[in-house]
Amino acid sequence: MQKKFNNEEELAAYFQNYLESKGFDCYPEVVFDVFSGRPDIVAVKNNKIYVFECKMNFGLNVVTQTFRWFNRYKPSYGFPDYIYAVTPYKKSASR
Numbered sequence: 001m002q003k004k005f006n007n008e009e010e011l012a013a014y015f016q017n018y019l020e021s022k023g024f025d026c027y028p029e030v031v032f033d034v035f036s037g038r039p040d041i042v043a044v045k046n047n048k049i050y051v052f053e054c055k056m057n058f059g060l061n062v063v064t065q066t067f068r069w070f071n072r073y074k075p076s077y078g079f080p081d082y083i084y085a086v087t088p089y090k091k092s093a094s095r
Helices: 008-021 060-071
Strands: 025-028 041-045 048-054 082-086
Touching: 008 025, 008 041, 008 048, 008 082, 048 060, 060 082
Parallel strands: 048 082
Antiparallel strands: 025 041, 041 048
């Protein structure tokens, strides 16, 4: 069965529940003093920090959001160990 999402908030909530079921500690919409914007989910597991950006479609918008972590990185602020873009799977006859 394929899950349908009406918006990014539903996708992020669903994915956060999935991460928590796999043992991650999740923090949605974290605000950083030294970084503009808020990642949809910051998760921690086994002393590793994960950042997840959720979008309804894969494209330039989500790539830009994930890339800004590299663009604004300053060593004294720390850095996530992993950065992911999360999009729902869409079965398409053209792909």
